[in-house]
Amino acid sequence: MRSPLAHVSFWYTALGAPVDERLAAYPFAEGGDDARARALARQLRETPPNTRRPLLEVLRARASAVPFSAIHPSWLEPLLAGYPPQCRLWALGSLPASLKERLDEDRAQGDPALLASRAPAWWPAWFAADVKRRLGYPDPDPWAGDGPELPGRLWERSEAELTRLLALHGTRGFVSGLRRLPRAEAQQWMWRLPPQCQGVAQETVERGLIVDDPFWPEIFKALETEFPALEARLFRAALADWLRAGGQQGQDPALRRLAFRLPRRWGEWMLEALEARPAWIDMPVRPSLEAWSDALAGAKAGPPPREARA
Secondary structure: OOOHHHHHHHHHHHHHOOHHHOOOOOOOOOOOOHHHHHHHHHHHHHOOHHHHHHHHHHHHHHHHOOOHHHOOHHHHHHHHHOOOHHHHHHHHHHOOHHHHHHOOOOOOOOOHHHOOOOOOOOHHHHHHHHHHHHHOOOOOOOOOEOEOOOHHHHHHOOHHHHHHHHHHHHHHHHHHHHOOOOHHHHHHHHHOOOHHHHHHHHHHHHOOOOOOOOHHHHHHHHHOOOOOOHHHHHHHHHHHHHHHHHHOOOOHHHHHHHHOOOOHHHHHHHHHHHHHOOHHHHOOOOOOHHHHHHHHHOOOOOOOOHHHHO
16 A cells, blocks of 8 residues: 555654664665655654644544545445444444445344444544555645646546546547548447447547547557457546556556546556556657646536446
């Protein structure tokens, strides 16, 4: 789990230790944002104690908090299924109402009359820590903000909007890739699109929304073996393009958190791609990252295809 707060904690402790007691070895496999972590730790050490205490409390709160409203229920379902009935009841009570309603509460196990409905004081912190550890949910950066926002202002989209946007983005990319094929062959592929995507495909052609970017034929070819079904490929291709644009702007931490907002089958694929760093992730974005982000921010879409609902 990526934890820049752990780096800050290390340097805060190290900088405050006597010279003869300082650690000789660095405890992390990779430095990551080590320079910023050390700078923040030094700033905290140089801050007057009466000001430093509330700052440390804020950092501790950020380290222990989990934004449950930004986690798709499909990530939490298997975790809660492994809890005993009492812990499952407390866990559901700790979640936002909208998320709780979407989770399948197993009432067949245990006698509700014997379960304590009110969680003990230690439960919220323990539950948050367990979720972060088992999911590998990344900590937010403790320095100023989290860097540039995700392309197309993705954080501001609801889950339904993100799903529709994936369908639209993948369909337009797919149609853009077909322009290199003979007309008859391209038409055959167009007919294979799910009905919900046909309108977007037609609009893409009629309004000249074709993107001249070699990424699209390349990504559909790269995904063909793993995802032979066209609908599944549409969504992964769109996610791949988001990963490409965000990764080239240094937004990997935000992309990792975005993965947990999406259904688990998509989020896990995103996380695997971020680790594997396939060649397509470094393909240049054409015509430019700015034009890409503007087009995504203004995109509208209709109902998502079946693959999104499965």
